[in-house]
Amino acid sequence: MNVVEIENVTKTFGSVTAVDELSLNVPKGCIYGFIGPNGSGKTTTLRMIMNIFYPDSGTIRTFGEEMKGTSTDRIGYLPEERGMYKKMKVRDLLKFYGELKSGRKVDKDVDYWLERLELSDWGHKKIETLSKGMGQKVQFISTIVAKPELIILDEPFTGLDPVNVEVIKDAVLDLRSQGSTVIFSTHDMNVADKMCDFIFMIFKGQKVLDGTLASIQEKYGSDTLRIRTEGGRSTLDNLEGVDRITDFGKLQELRIKLGFDHQEVLRQIMSRTQVYSFELATPTLYEIFLRIAGPEAKEQVDA
Amino acid sequence: MHKTLRFIKREYLAAVKTKGFIIMLVLMPVLMGGSGIAMYLLQGQVDTKDKRVVIVDRSGIVADMVLKAAEQRNAAAVFDKETGKKVRPAYVFETAEPDVTDPQAQRLELSERIRKGELHAFLEIGQNVLHPEGDPSTFQIKYHAKNAAIDNVRNWLNNTINPYLRKIRLSEEGIEESKADEIMTWIQVDAMGLVSVDEETGAIKEARKTGEAEAILVPVVLFFLMFMLVMMGAMPLLQSTMEEKTQRIAEVLMGSLQPHQFMAGKVLGGLLVSLTGALVYVAGGVFFLGRMGLRDLIPFHVIPWFFAFLILEIVMVGSILAAFGSACNDPKDAQNLTFPAMFPVFFPMFVFMPVLTEPTSAFATWLSMFPLFTPMLMVIRKAAPVGIPAWQPWVGLVGVLLFTAFIVWIGGRIFRVGILMQGGPPKLSNMIKWSFRG
Numbered sequence: 001m002n003v004v005e006i007e008n009v010t011k012t013f014g015s016v017t018a019v020d021e022l023s024l025n026v027p028k029g030c031i032y033g034f035i036g037p038n039g040s041g042k043t044t045t046l047r048m049i050m051n052i053f054y055p056d057s058g059t060i061r062t063f064g065e066e067m068k069g070t071s072t073d074r075i076g077y078l079p080e081e082r083g084m085y086k087k088m089k090v091r092d093l094l095k096f097y098g099e100l101k102s103g104r105k106v107d108k109d110v111d112y113w114l115e116r117l118e119l120s121d122w123g124h125k126k127i128e129t130l131s132k133g134m135g136q137k138v139q140f141i142s143t144i145v146a147k148p149e150l151i152i153l154d155e156p157f158t159g160l161d162p163v164n165v166e167v168i169k170d171a172v173l174d175l176r177s178q179g180s181t182v183i184f185s186t187h188d189m190n191v192a193d194k195m196c197d198f199i200f201m202i203f204k205g206q207k208v209l210d211g212t213l214a215s216i217q218e219k220y221g222s223d224t225l226r227i228r229t230e231g232g233r234s235t236l237d238n239l240e241g242v243d244r245i246t247d248f249g250k251l252q253e254l255r256i257k258l259g260f261d262h263q264e265v266l267r268q269i270m271s272r273t274q275v276y277s278f279e280l281a282t283p284t285l286y287e288i289f290l291r292i293a294g295p296e297a298k299e300q301v302d303a
Numbered sequence: 304m305h306k307t308l309r310f311i312k313r314e315y316l317a318a319v320k321t322k323g324f325i326i327m328l329v330l331m332p333v334l335m336g337g338s339g340i341a342m343y344l345l346q347g348q349v350d351t352k353d354k355r356v357v358i359v360d361r362s363g364i365v366a367d368m369v370l371k372a373a374e375q376r377n378a379a380a381v382f383d384k385e386t387g388k389k390v391r392p393a394y395v396f397e398t399a400e401p402d403v404t405d406p407q408a409q410r411l412e413l414s415e416r417i418r419k420g421e422l423h424a425f426l427e428i429g430q431n432v433l434h435p436e437g438d439p440s441t442f443q444i445k446y447h448a449k450n451a452a453i454d455n456v457r458n459w460l461n462n463t464i465n466p467y468l469r470k471i472r473l474s475e476e477g478i479e480e481s482k483a484d485e486i487m488t489w490i491q492v493d494a495m496g497l498v499s500v501d502e503e504t505g506a507i508k509e510a511r512k513t514g515e516a517e518a519i520l521v522p523v524v525l526f527f528l529m530f531m532l533v534m535m536g537a538m539p540l541l542q543s544t545m546e547e548k549t550q551r552i553a554e555v556l557m558g559s560l561q562p563h564q565f566m567a568g569k570v571l572g573g574l575l576v577s578l579t580g581a582l583v584y585v586a587g588g589v590f591f592l593g594r595m596g597l598r599d600l601i602p603f604h605v606i607p608w609f610f611a612f613l614i615l616e617i618v619m620v621g622s623i624l625a626a627f628g629s630a631c632n633d634p635k636d637a638q639n640l641t642f643p644a645m646f647p648v649f650f651p652m653f654v655f656m657p658v659l660t661e662p663t664s665a666f667a668t669w670l671s672m673f674p675l676f677t678p679m680l681m682v683i684r685k686a687a688p689v690g691i692p693a694w695q696p697w698v699g700l701v702g703v704l705l706f707t708a709f710i711v712w713i714g715g716r717i718f719r720v721g722i723l724m725q726g727g728p729p730k731l732s733n734m735i736k737w738s739f740r741g
Binding site for chain 2: 047051052053072073075076077079081082083084085086087096097099100101103142
């Protein structure tokens with residue numbers, strides 16, 4: 001069963017088409033990652049699912065129903081920009097948001113989540129006194145405290161240190177295991193790579209990727225040679241059969257031209273320097289993202 | 304609990320659980336009627352330093368009298384009889400011979416003494432003050448001081464010299480002193496209410512004396528109270544709606560609330576804030592006036608009207624403010640829209656005096672029937688001692704009820720679109736478009 005079904009949805013703002021003929025299905029109980037460069041239409045799509053924006057054409061069904069004009073109590077939403085009353089105390093705010101959505105007392109849930117996210121000591125503090133990261137965690141709790149069936153998180157990891165990123169990731173995985181469906185947008189390909197059951201990439205309002213990570217990588221094939229050498233990046237110039245080199249410092253990724261033998265490339269490198277290790281790999285999500293939305297893609301479009 | 308009620312509760316508590324609200328509750332009346340209260344409280348704070356005044360008397364008949372009168376005044380009024388504490392300045396007069404050769408030099412010399420602080424003032428009395436005829440400069444009385452226009456000594460001299468001169472003039476006409484007092488007696492015209500029949504006994508009741516308090520104070524207090532309560536409950540809605548929009552709180556709330564629930568929560572929360580203030584002021588006013596034995600001043604017949612019109616005024620103005628707030632994207636937008644949004648409250652402020660003095664005039668009647676201004680102007684007319692036809696407040700009430708329903712409907716449509724529309728200043732054309740298309 002699909003929790004969200006988007007069919008041929010278009011949304012324009014003046015002369016700008018933010019989302020163009022988009023179709024997408026989000027199955028129940030999965031984690032769906034929305035990726036795409038800034039201004040590509042991720043947030044607009046999320047807001048349309050939330051009924052904050054209505055599509056110009058096409059239909060959006062959540063839980064099998066078109067919900068135009070109604071509030072969406074079964075969905076928890078964490079907006080990209082934080083929306084909290086600065087003068088309210090943390091615990092009061094969480095209770096207010098939770099009870100407004102669920103219509104029941106949520107004191108126990110608030111206590112549980114404050115403790116889990118190490119915010120118990122901050123319950124009586126005003127929102128305006130919190131750091132950006134803490135504010136982000138409070139906003140996250142406010143989104144999930146009412147136990148919604150569908151959780152939509154727009155850039156949930158922004159402003160968090162690595163420890164807190166892990167804390168939120170664990171919480172999201174737990175919620176999924178308890179039956180919630182999670183949609184989140186992110187710029188962090190590592191997070192999307194590791195957490196998502198499905199990945200959807202939108203670019204200039206259009207869907208360019210949709211599926212499991214494995215199916216996406218399969219589409220791009222094993223065209224990447226990941227290599228560590230003594231000479232490093234400087235010894236890899238002007239190799240025959242190499243389209244592009246991505247330098248990670250101690251490690252380089254070489255994209256092999258379509259139809260060219262990777263063994264031949266390896267031989268050329270070994271003749272120049274000592275090879276410590278190599279691996280023939282599928283491109284990472286990061287690499288695929290850059291191929292679609294990076295300068296290389298722009299060069300191809302311009303050409 | 305219903306969602307709207309939950310939101311009303313938050314809005315209400317967010318407003319009243321602050322120190323600001325308590326301070327405003329206390330400060331608002333002080334600021335509004337403030338100067339009067341401050342003057343009343345501070346009237347005892349007078350400068351008790353003696354006032355030395357030189358009299359240059361060219362008439363030769365005034366100076367001695369002033370000296371005697373000042374002695375009597377100083378003996379009676381300078382010291383508190385019970386405590387013996389000095390409560391007023393003594394007026395100490397000295398005479399100076401008029402310099403007939405160079406009066407300007409004498410004036411300059413006395414002015415210099417004032418500048419040095421040796422004197423408070425000097426008084427010049429023209430030679431013909433008893434029979435003021437011919438050249439006006441010969442019968443003028445001139446009081447020279449640093450701030451002569453506002454000066455208690457000058458007032459005292461005015462009230463002392465003139466009756467004295469009148470008495471002399473009368474005695475010159477052969478009228479004896481006791482008769483002169485009677486001639487000069489001034490009788491005030493009393494302001495009275497209308498005579499009516501007592502419903503219980505059937506007897507004709509004495510007309511009540513109408514004081515200024517009743518004629519002016521009661522309507523003015525109710526009028527300004529309503530103004531204050533609108534400022535307290537409705538005015539913040541513009542700013543708070545704008546903040547909820549720009550801080551993306553609206554985006555989160557709209558996941559749980561319908562736009563009409565959102566707006567209703569804001570307006571009704573503001574209404575409760577105003578009603579809290581109204582209850583405090585009205586109950587406090589009734590209690591204190593009762594304790595002070597001024598129960599007659601309490602306009603019990605107007606209080607239900609006051610509350611009915613207050614509720615409608617807050618809902619009407621609050622809906623306009625919430626709708627305007629939803630169209631704003633920054634505090635500057637909100638600032639620009641404040642005046643147009645508050646027009647139904649500000650306009651009655653400009654016209655309340657003519658309405659108060661002539662509550663039954665065509666101007667006052669028609670203006671108070673215009674729904675935007677009905678609540679404030681009808682209350683002032685209803686509270687005035689002059690009775691207005693009984694049907695008028697009812698017609699006004701129905702009119703404002705219908706108009707408020709219309710404003711809430713239009714405001715709701717603007718709010719629904721505006722609250723999520725980011726970017727661009729609030730344009731009237733857009734708001735009209737939203738109100739039609741929804």
